[in-house]
Amino acid sequence: MTDDRRRVLRPEAESALDRFKWEVAAELGLDDKIRRDGWENMTTRDVGKIGGQMVKRMVGFAEKHLTDDDRR
Numbered sequence: 001m002t003d004d005r006r007r008v009l010r011p012e013a014e015s016a017l018d019r020f021k022w023e024v025a026a027e028l029g030l031d032d033k034i035r036r037d038g039w040e041n042m043t044t045r046d047v048g049k050i051g052g053q054m055v056k057r058m059v060g061f062a063e064k065h066l067t068d069d070d071r072r
Helices: 011-027 031-037 044-070
Strands: none
Touching: 011 031, 011 044
């Protein structure tokens, strides 16, 4: 069984999402830990921080662009 939550809906966006994930990890000061220990050894809390910030920023981006579209 595949995990639908991990499936990328737009494969062309996968590399951009990966860069975004690393950017957020760096801003949270977790990039060195990830390089040293690997993603598989990160705590759920640390990975959740990264994912939570990514979602927060993507929602903000979508809200801004939806608002911009409404003004046209």
